[in-house]
Amino acid sequence: xxxxxxxILPGFGLSTGFTLTYLxxxxxxxxxxxxxxxxxxxxxxxxxxxxxxxxxxxYKLTLGAxxxxxxxxxxxGLLVAWVLARYAFPGKxxxxxxxxxPFALPTAVAGISLTALYAPNGWFGRYLNAIGIQVxxxxxxxxxxxMFVGLPFVVRNVQPVLEDLDLEIEEAARSLGATRWQTFxxxxxxxxxxxxxxxxxxxxxxxxxxxxxxxxISGNRVFQTEITAFMIMxxxxxxxxxxxxxxxxxxxxxxxxxxxxxxxxxxxxxxxMETT
Amino acid sequence: MQNAAKSHHExxxxxxxxxxxxxxxxxxxxxxxxxxxxxxxxxxxxxxxHGYLAAISQPDARAAIRLTLIAAAAAVxxxxxxxxxxxxxxxxxxxxxxxxxxxxLDIPFAVSPVISGLIFVLIFGLQGWLGPWxxxxxxxxxxAAPGIILATMFVTVPFVARELxxxxxxxxxEEEEAALVLGANGLQTFFRVTLPNIKxxxxxxxxxxxxxxxxxxxAVAVVSGHTQGGTNTIxxxxxxxxxxxxxxxxxxxxxxxxxxxxxxxIIKKVMEWKSSGAAVHGN
Numbered sequence: 001x002x003x004x005x006x007x008i009l010p011g012f013g014l015s016t017g018f019t020l021t022y023l024x025x026x027x028x029x030x031x032x033x034x035x036x037x038x039x040x041x042x043x044x045x046x047x048x049x050x051x052x053x054x055x056x057x058x059y060k061l062t063l064g065a066x067x068x069x070x071x072x073x074x075x076x077g078l079l080v081a082w083v084l085a086r087y088a089f090p091g092k093x094x095x096x097x098x099x100x101x102p103f104a105l106p107t108a109v110a111g112i113s114l115t116a117l118y119a120p121n122g123w124f125g126r127y128l129n130a131i132g133i134q135v136x137x138x139x140x141x142x143x144x145x146x147m148f149v150g151l152p153f154v155v156r157n158v159q160p161v162l163e164d165l166d167l168e169i170e171e172a173a174r175s176l177g178a179t180r181w182q183t184f185x186x187x188x189x190x191x192x193x194x195x196x197x198x199x200x201x202x203x204x205x206x207x208x209x210x211x212x213x214x215x216x217i218s219g220n221r222v223f224q225t226e227i228t229a230f231m232i233m234x235x236x237x238x239x240x241x242x243x244x245x246x247x248x249x250x251x252x253x254x255x256x257x258x259x260x261x262x263x264x265x266x267x268x269x270x271x272x273m274e275t276t
Numbered sequence: 277m278q279n280a281a282k283s284h285h286e287x288x289x290x291x292x293x294x295x296x297x298x299x300x301x302x303x304x305x306x307x308x309x310x311x312x313x314x315x316x317x318x319x320x321x322x323x324x325x326h327g328y329l330a331a332i333s334q335p336d337a338r339a340a341i342r343l344t345l346i347a348a349a350a351a352v353x354x355x356x357x358x359x360x361x362x363x364x365x366x367x368x369x370x371x372x373x374x375x376x377x378x379x380x381l382d383i384p385f386a387v388s389p390v391i392s393g394l395i396f397v398l399i400f401g402l403q404g405w406l407g408p409w410x411x412x413x414x415x416x417x418x419x420a421a422p423g424i425i426l427a428t429m430f431v432t433v434p435f436v437a438r439e440l441x442x443x444x445x446x447x448x449x450e451e452e453e454a455a456l457v458l459g460a461n462g463l464q465t466f467f468r469v470t471l472p473n474i475k476x477x478x479x480x481x482x483x484x485x486x487x488x489x490x491x492x493x494x495a496v497a498v499v500s501g502h503t504q505g506g507t508n509t510i511x512x513x514x515x516x517x518x519x520x521x522x523x524x525x526x527x528x529x530x531x532x533x534x535x536x537x538x539x540x541x542i543i544k545k546v547m548e549w550k551s552s553g554a555a556v557h558g559n
Contacts, residue, residue, distance in 0.1 A: 007370075007449070008453055008456055008457075009369070009449055009452050009453065009456070009465075010456075010462035010465075011364060011462055012365065012368075012369045012371075014476035015361040015362070015365035016369070016371070017363040017366040018361040018376065019358065019362040019365050019444050020356070020377075022358045022362075022433075023377075023380055023433075023436050025380070026429060027281070027380065027383050027384065027430065028380070029435060029489075030395040030396065030399060030430065031393050031395055033399050033404075033405065034391065034395055037398050045545040050550050052442075056464070062465070072510070076301075076304050078299050079297060079300060079304070080301045080304065080305060082297065082301075082357070083297055083298050083300075083301040083302075086294075086401060087294055087297070087298055089298055093545065093549065095302065096545070097541055097542070097545045098305055098309055098310060099309075100306070100541055100545075101310075101313055101538075101541065102309060102543070104487065104538070104540055104541045105313065105491075105510055105533075105537050106490075106491025106492070106530075106533045106534075106537065107389075107491070107493050107494065107511075108345040108493035108511040108512075108515055108530070109316060109511070109514065109515055109533055109534055110312065111493075112313050112514065112515075112518045112526055112527070112530060113312040113313070113319075113527075113530075114312055116315060116319060116527075117311065117312055117524065119314055123311065123315065123414060124307075124311075129448065142493065144308075147308065148308060148309070148312065151308070151309070154441075162404070179290070179470060180290075180293070183385060200394050205386065207387070209386075209388025209389065209390075210338075210388070211293050211389050211493070211494035211497075212493035212494050212497075212511070213388065213391050216518070229388045229389075229390045229391075229392075229494070232388075232390045232391065232498075233390055233497070233498065234393060236394070236397065236498060240422075241397065241398070241401065241403045241404075242403075244394055244397075245394070247397060247455075248388075248390075248391045249390055251391060252387065252391060255386045255387060256386070258386070259379070259382065259383075259386045262456060263379055265429060267484065272498060
């Protein structure tokens with residue numbers, strides 16, 4: 001409160017004004033175009049577009065694969081974060097850097113690389129095919145691509161909390177007779193749960209909108225492996241701009257609700273970190 | 277760091293658990309992350325150095341590299357200035373609505389890349405708001421270079437600000453206040469006090485922003501219109517080569533982006549180790 005009285009730093013008006021103008025020009029006004037366009041279109045047509053069987057199939061795949069990928073990442077992400085936070089082993093710094101590769105790698109590059117890897121003649125694909133598992137151009141492929149892009153979110157959220165965890169509390173639990181598993185499930189899990197949930201939701205949110213890493217490995221087969229982001233592209237290719245806009249508004253509403261939830265979660269995690 | 281591992285009374289079960297967990301975690305990371313990265317380089321050199329150089333120096337590839345660099349040259353400086361302004365405002369002042377402003381910053385992260393491209397089609401496309409007017413005046417924005425630049429700017433808005441804000445918040449404002457009390461003006465304070473403090477995170481933000489600007493695919497795919505040689509960026513050129521069954525060419529061009537992202541990652545880690553090392557020495 002009272003920044004004029006307490007704060008002598010200059011440039012409040014300039015920096016805040018510039019920030020707001022820039023955000024409005026490049027983000028808010030362009031983004032509002034989606035909703036304004038939606039509002040001026042024929043609602044009956046748009047409703048028909050977003051509830052067509054092909055779109056419903058894409059929602060099911062996108063939601064299902066995103067949820068499952070975030071769940072698998074919550075498990076393996078926790079495992080990787082645990083190993084990085086608790087154990088010493090040679091090359092640990094390199095392993096720590098490897099976790100960030102999915103963040104750093106452009107999505108299209110990840111897309112073609114995963115496709116080549118799991119294609120029937122690929123390094124992994126040829127062995128998986130031999131035992132009857134097909135990954136490329138199936139829903140499993142969509143899942144694998146989403147797992148790839150989501151992994152760092154879980155590790156990077158859980159790892160700092162695990163590193164800060166007081167070992168004395170665990171030792172106390174052990175000395176009071178708790179088993180290794182009881183210590184983990186009753187002492188450690190409740191502490192890291194908010195950060196694990198944040199990592200899970202961030203991975204889920206990212207997966208919902210993901211495009212580049214998925215469209216190559218999915219093969220975009222009608223009713224089978226079309227994700228919702230691809231359907232926007234598909235409508236645009238047919239010059240159906242209103243259709244693409246309608247699908248985009250559905251996706252935007254879902255993403256904003258998620259963003260809101262994640263912000264609340266992060267605020268809780270931050271409060272926890274500050275009180276300890 | 278090695279508290280649990282070297283703990284004085286680790287039991288045999290404890291050691292078995294530690295080995296098993298480490299093994300599974302490393303195996304998972306190798307199969308899911310390292311192998312896909314390695315495959316890019318192995319496939320890029322499928323046809324040897326000659327094939328590699330031919331793929332990246334082909335006229336279409338050169339045109340794609342040029343357009344990517346132009347888009348990055350427009351997006352990175354603007355988003356850097358924005359990032360510094362936003363970080364200054366958010367980290368040095370308290371004002372109502374600050375949290376909303378910080379949330380708004382994250383919008384490009386939350387929006388699907390395809391939607392990030394679509395919004396520019398809705399504004400500048402033929403069926404869009406300004407489309408008819410632009411067509412009358414012979415100006416093309418979407419399905420041309422300006423659209424690609426705009427889409428690239430949109431998706432990379434938060435990167436510099438996101439790197440600076442936590443750092444500048446942690447620093448507080450005492451040092452700047454001291455400089456001002458001692459008679460420095462606003463600009464002197466910024467350049468002599470603030471900038472030296474944030475230079476590493478600023479540099480990393482700029483590099484990250486550049487890496488993202490050059491690697492963006494979904495948003496740019498929507499606004500490009502996919503005309504070979506005209507409006508392709510590096511990721512779009514990779515897509516065309518890959519779909520045209522020129523796998524080694526696609527991976528050769530993709531390896532350029534991969535190298536940039538690996539370099540970005542190394543810089544980030546080196547900075548993290550340096551700052552955690554400094555923290556340890558400081559104590």
